[in-house]
Structures are given as structure tokens and as C-alpha cells.
Amino acid sequence: MEGVPLEGGNSNAPVRFGDRVHRVAGPWTPTVHAYLRHLRSHGVDLVPEPFGFDEQGREVLAFLPGAVPAYPLPEPVWSDAFLAQAAAVLRRLHDASVGFAPDDAVWQQPVREPVEVIAVNDFAPHNLVLDRDAITGVIDLDQAAPGPRVRDLAHLAYRLVPLTAPGNEDGRPTPIQERGRRLRLLAGAYGDVEPGAIAGAVGPLLDDLAEHAAARGLPDHAALYVGDAVHHRAALDAVLHGVG
Known part of the structure; x- marks a missing residue:
């Protein structure tokens, strides 16, 4: 059977053969497979x-x-219902991962304190599989590693509140008060x-993310993350207090 290359996947070069996907593996892959089996065994x-x-x-x-959203993100992904759904899916992943700690684990990402769950470390729209506006799958979990819940929540908020700078076309123009409202919606969900x-x-x-992009030889990506970080820190108080 001839394989069909799939878009995305960064350095994993995914190829589809019927109902299976073959991707470049790493030293962490056996641990990630055990993590996937653990999640599935917990529903x-x-x-x-x-x-x-x-x-x-x-x-x-x-x-x-299903369909995986590409940037710029389609309009349905910006709905309140989708944001709440994504937060709920992330909570399911986190809660199901509690207690998964194999002695021989090898992770691609560093273990970060406080260790509360297995953090996905790239939980974002580009790794969600959709059937219309319903999330039916989560893919590319090879960056998962033990860490705090809030890191994944920060990544989701960055992409979907959004908390990007005006020059980043992966986000969308969103007033400060609306950013604060959607941030509270995400936290509540x-x-x-x-x-x-x-x-x-x-x-x-x-x-x-900026440091990682620079290390991979992606200066344009690194610059976007740096710009987003500067913008976010400057607007942080206004977002949290709903002013502006």
C-alpha cells in the first residue's frame, strides 16, 4: 500500500497507510505510547x-x-463554545494522566515543577481533530512530560483567548475586555x-517557545513569540482587570 504524506507534523514526517499513521520516532516514543495507552484505559x-x-x-x-484547523483559524474555532469545549478536553487529559509515572520514562520535554499531571506541552487548535465544531481527537502528544496543569492552560489561552500581539496573524484583533472575559471563561470551563x-x-x-524556535533555526517564529511575550506582559494587568 502506498502511503499518503500528511500535512503538519513538523519533523515527524507523518505518512498515512489506510487507518494507520507512521511517523518518525524518538527515544521518548515508547514512553509516549505507554502514556497514550494509559489515557485510553482511563476512558x-x-x-x-x-x-x-x-x-x-x-x-x-x-x-x-476529521479536520485539523490551520492558521488563520476558521471562525467556528473562535466561539465561546469551542473554547469551553477545549478546556474541558484538556481537563479530561490531565485528570486521566494523574498517577502515570513509569520508572523508565524518557521524555522529549524537561520535567517541570510542580509535577501535577502529564502536561501535553502543545495543547492548541493545530493539534485538535474536529468533526464540524466538535473536538473528536487530540494528536501530536510526543512533547508530553510531567509538569503543572497551568502550563497547558497558558498555551491554550495564548492561542484561543487569544493573548497574541496585534502583528501575529495566528491570533485575531480582540479588545482587552473581551480577552479578560474569554480568559475567565477558559478558567471556569x-x-x-x-x-x-x-x-x-x-x-x-x-x-x-521563543528559545526553542531559535534553537531549531526558526528566527521568524522566535521573533513572533518574543513580540507576543512583550505585548502580553504590557497588557497583563489590563486583561485581568478588564480595562482599556
């Missing part, structure tokens, strides 16, 4: 089922049918977290 069937490795050493995962904690984690997250 989270939104993540792909892993099937080990092919003869070329690539990981093999179940193909999740996830539960047990203050909007200020999420907003406070965005700056450090963007610093990490």
Missing part, C-alpha cells in the same frame, strides 16, 4: 491508539479522521484555577 478515547513500530523504526498510530494563574504562566511559556 480518554480522543487520543490515537499506538501500535508500536514499523520495519523502518517509525511509530505507528491509529489515524483519527477547566475548573479549579484562577484566570490570573493562567495569564501569569503565558510569559514564561512564550519565553520557552
Whole structure:
């Protein structure tokens, strides 16, 4: 069977063969597969089922049918209902991951304190599979690693509140008061977290993303993250207090 290359996937070079996807693996892949099996055994069937490795050493995962949003994001992804749904899905992933701590774990991302859950570390629209406006899958979990809940919430808020700078076309022009309202909506939909904690984690997250992009030789991406971080820190108090 001839494989069909899939868009996205960055350096993973995903290729679809029927109902399976073959992707470039790393030292962390066995741990991620164990994590996926753990999630699925705890009722989270939104993540792909892993099937080990092919003869070329690539990981093999179940193909999740549906549409993955591309940037600029389509209008339905900006709805309040979608934001609340995404927060609820993230809460399911986090809660199901509690207690997963294999002794021989190898992670692509560093373990970050406080360790509360297995953080996805890239929970964003570009890794969600949709059936119209319903989230039916979560893909590309190979950056997952133990860490705090709020880091994933910060990433989701950055992309979907949004907390981007005006020059970043991946976001959309959003008044300060609306950003504050949507940040509170996200926090409420996830539960047990203050909007200020999420907003406070965005700056450090963007610093990490900028550093990672620069290390990968992506200066334009790094510059966008730096600009977003500067803008976010300047507007943080206004967003939290709904002024402007």
C-alpha cells in the first residue's frame, strides 16, 4: 500500500497507510505510547491508539479522521463554545494522566515543577481533530512530560483567548475586555484555577517557545513569540482587570 504524506507534523514526517499513521520516532516514543495507552484505559478515547513500530523504526498510530484547523483559524474555532469545549478536553487529559509515572520514562520535554499531571506541552487548535465544531481527537502528544496543569492552560489561552500581539496573524484583533472575559471563561470551563494563574504562566511559556524556535533555526517564529511575550506582559494587568 502506498502511503499518503500528511500535512503538519513538523519533523515527524507523518505518512498515512489506510487507518494507520507512521511517523518518525524518538527515544521518548515508547514512553509516549505507554502514556497514550494509559489515557485510553482511563476512558480518554480522543487520543490515537499506538501500535508500536514499523520495519523502518517509525511509530505507528491509529489515524483519527476529521479536520485539523490551520492558521488563520476558521471562525467556528473562535466561539465561546469551542473554547469551553477545549478546556474541558484538556481537563479530561490531565485528570486521566494523574498517577502515570513509569520508572523508565524518557521524555522529549524537561520535567517541570510542580509535577501535577502529564502536561501535553502543545495543547492548541493545530493539534485538535474536529468533526464540524466538535473536538473528536487530540494528536501530536510526543512533547508530553510531567509538569503543572497551568502550563497547558497558558498555551491554550495564548492561542484561543487569544493573548497574541496585534502583528501575529495566528491570533485575531480582540479588545482587552473581551480577552479578560474569554480568559475567565477558559478558567471556569477547566475548573479549579484562577484566570490570573493562567495569564501569569503565558510569559514564561512564550519565553520557552521563543528559545526553542531559535534553537531549531526558526528566527521568524522566535521573533513572533518574543513580540507576543512583550505585548502580553504590557497588557497583563489590563486583561485581568478588564480595562482599556
